[in-house]
Amino acid sequence: MGRLTTLAAVAASLSAAAAQTFQRLGACPDLGCVLPPDQSDFLPGQYFDLRLEVHAPVNGSEAFNGGVPDDKFSVTIAKEGGEAKGVAEFFAIDEPKLETWDFKWYEDLFAQDAGTPSVVNVASRIYRKIALYEPGNYAVTLTYYDGQTTTANWVVRPLATKKKAKNVILFIGDGMTTNMITAARLLGHKSINGKYQSLLQMDQFPILGHQMTHSIDSFITDSANSASALYTGHKSTVNAMGVYVDSSPNFFDDPKVETLVEILKRTWDSAWGAVSTAAISDATPIALTGHSRSRYAYGSLVDQGLNSVTNYSWTNHGGPDVWFGGGAEQFNPGSGSYEGKDYYEAFANAGYDISLNKTSLLELGNSSKALGIFCQSHFPVWLDRNVFTDNLNTFKNDPHGTTSPALDLPGLKEMTLKAIDILHTRGGDKGFFLMSEGASIDKQMHALDYDRALGDLLELDDTVRATVAHLKAIGELESTLILVTADHGHGFDVYGGVDTQYLSSKPSDREKRRAVGTYEMSGLSQYTVPVDGVSYGTGPNFPVNWDPRYTLAQGFSANPDRRENFKVHKSPRKVVSSTPGFAKSDMFVDAKDSPDGFVVNGTLSVTESSGVHSLTDVAVFAMGPCQEMFSGVYGNVDVFYKMASCLGLARPDGKTPADPESGCGSKH
Template structure:
């Protein structure tokens, strides 16, 4: 195993020794007869980890788990039982740059080695602020398609360009993770925020095999390091439910991204265990059901009313666009504008009757008719952060979440509308920062966490297609490059709301077919995914990185997703070759 670390970045170590049921089992021998763990810098003598970090030996933990060794075992329902002995070393850091070798000796002669690289970064701060825009699931092909529908052409030449097109630096990042070529939004966001690859569903942890999703070894995030070392202020904006993976990755640490209630509690109270707490200045998005208690239909951590919990810690509570625009810039702000994900740009601005499909954040089950967009949330977040941070600076993550969510359901029109809204937000942000003289001291990044398979292969005469009675006569264009369920395509806007491409014909069968009520005048296309899938999936494609401002040159070329973290850390001057006074 190989891993990179920022000098001074806190992390945990979890040691696990596995013994399958058909092997020898632990019988209570002293720990040093079961396994030992040493760490040493290249060229220097290795030491026991307790000596290296001056730690007390932690308690030995034991548990077991079951797993399928291969697909044949899964089909035969034959699980293997594995016994585990483990120890965890919490909140440690490496301060001296260089290469280290970590060695686990176990089972009377077995050995596993890991190579760790502590990167040598300058401590000079070059940017006061950083804005990280995430177009969730956004690829270069989608940007091309959005430009096509959003900007006028004459004689094959665009008469205007997207804001992203005007950035001085463009690069590409590789998105694959530890356990899968194809990432989800949790481990891909974790890589951007910590500089460490992880596994599917993990937020800023290395997955272990324990039953507790909160005891996995943690890695400190860019937001946590920035606040701990500089006192800088942090904000989160998303058009998703706010406990979703991408916003959660700024400060959450769990193996299961689905622990929404605990994630909301983390925003307010931190993760505990002597870990860095970030007092977030701004939290804007959807997901009200994780804030109001069960008596109103919510599902919250310990059934608390988190509107009350946040208000008790001096947050102003904002629940609609009108209140957002008039909110104080002096106070911390929690803005929750709907249950679940926020309404899409197309429905907020064109098909407004569809807003009846969004529910109020109060829990009273009335429609959420007064929702802000990404631009309004982002500009207000900047104003609050700028007002409250003083000379300490700020870090803001702003996510256009439903590019991804609409690509999943093959609703390309809404997905591209979300992408155009992101680009409009980027343009407005640049103009706003320029008007307040903050632009020159702010690094602006626009990238994605992963991609989706998508391209434009031609155009469709939808009127002609709908008039044909024979499916084969409708096949006058390339069908595209996607990993999709069965569906019907007519390549037309779904005016009644977001698309549902595939459904179960027989309830609880996990067998999905093309939705007979979707694209009825279109062509039936066979899916390429297992039949239990009712949506499209992510892809392996590299995703673009646009950079403007201090350190923009660091983001040129093609590199791994973890380098986004290290480049931001460089720009903030967060590398520490020796323990800080805080420690």
């Protein structure tokens, strides 16, 4: 009786602490953990792992059972209306061996300040590469500590075996919100008396929906687990992709879930690719094939992109047919590549044509697989590649690994159109999937460099416009579902106008703020008006004037201290820096940033050097087969299930059109 009373008290304390800063294990509020956890969804036939953990805290408020975990725990699974069976029996697999480890965590900020972590001992088992094929509701029940239970209720989504779209192109504007889209429209499209004379391409899509972006254990997501939700239909934890985060010390042994391209490859043997203006090892592109709790394991994740999951028997996705982006440091053995390997050579040996600049990209044939790595780290942004081009010479980002600048750079449009040509050829009647990311919308919003962010958003829309035209030209528009969405948002908005000349002329912050006009004093956009008859000449749908006197009053809801003058920054922005005499983690307004502006007090911890993501829902624009599925408001995981349904990936058994003899796991 005493043990049960103690357990009830522990459960109550865990419930009360669920919204606190620190969590023992995000998807596990009890001392018994089932991963995938309660409320998980599955595609019929999708491979996944089942991890069970029993925790025994040694100290802290949860201290229990002398720190000895129950290693005699049991687990059952039952389909609604059916008999509960042991997991090994249900899936007709061997019982896995018991694993044990310990981990530490801080219960709150006071414990962190005091340096007094709580220690937890763990007993665990993991069932690898299993699948559920019959739609319906399932209950997985873990029993431990003399009758304590943790139950995970799962849903297997409906079957969808018919391919309704031959191809799917998923555009992701990283961090892109409706407010940013509105601001970008104002910059790039002329209006007369409140009516736009032209529109963004995404404005013209027939279907608009919204997705909610929460992660599994936080309202605010990052790019890794939000991309993972879009690609797997399973929510995860910040920094994780393709896995449910367990408490083990190994970054790569966490329970995995199969991604869209892995399922698409084994089901239809379709072609697939990824294009990004970030490093190809960055979260959004690499999550298509990555399975790790750490998005920062870049080298190993690149290896997974070529060779499938490291040290693990999993679906072989065959490697991308197209991989275009940055991140050359992960391919050069002298730059810290995974295990010192030359990944240019590894991809070449696997049959890839290699391109390291725009010139060679445009010369690639369409029949072979292609790897294009055009710079180290992330691409210089559209504004620097097209307007402030002298900035390119300040980069030391040559894809060969030297300290020279990469000057022969393609844009998102060139990479995407070339990727479509290759995938169209290689996919043939089997079709293709392409993810194309405008990455620095997010990266520049983090830096509070709004003009650079909005420039990349306009580049994304220009790419979408060119894609629609190109698909029509090659006869694939009617057979291709095109989606434009984001992985998460930022708390950005425009709230008025600014007379930058007046602002710069005033000596004090309070006087400078009089330059900000609201409502009838906010004025109109001058971005589409040439200065003295001269424009930047970057083409239609982009501003002709990036530095007007009367500009936008724009800002963030979650930001460090900064100084604002609202002008375009002609070199990349750095809003804060460390100060002599203070800890390096203490951030102060950078004296070189907007020196004629006024100070805006931050809303974040003084240790934060950039803006952060926000709670906001993000838009989903849809055009083509299945477009009607994407209207309304839904979770980010639903984007995966809608794409999977449109591609006919939900299989009723282990057999697939591509591999009629394949099969794994229970047919329940």
